Amino acid sequence: MTFALAPEVSVTDTEHGTVLLNERTGRYWLLNGTGALVLRALLDGTSPQDIVASLCQRFPDAKSAQAEQDVDNLLHALRAAKVAAS
Secondary structure, three states, X not given: OOOOEOOOEEEEEEOOEEEEXXXXXXXXXXXXXHXXXXXXXXXXXOOHHXXXXXXXXXXXXXXXXXXXXXXXXXXXXXXXXXXXXX
């Protein structure tokens, strides 16, 4: 699966995460640090399954099922908002 942001979406990193701006609609999305980590991994071509494994290593108290659901929810939300091109 190839993941990309829509061409009209710009990305800015902040000290608290990442801000996405849809320049066509003027809508902003704010991702916390973990959401920003997931977004960067997706943009780098990492599979959702590998992202879940990485999150579980990085956060030992994280449950695999919850991490998988969180990654899936973020993907769904980005696609539903037409922020993702894929």
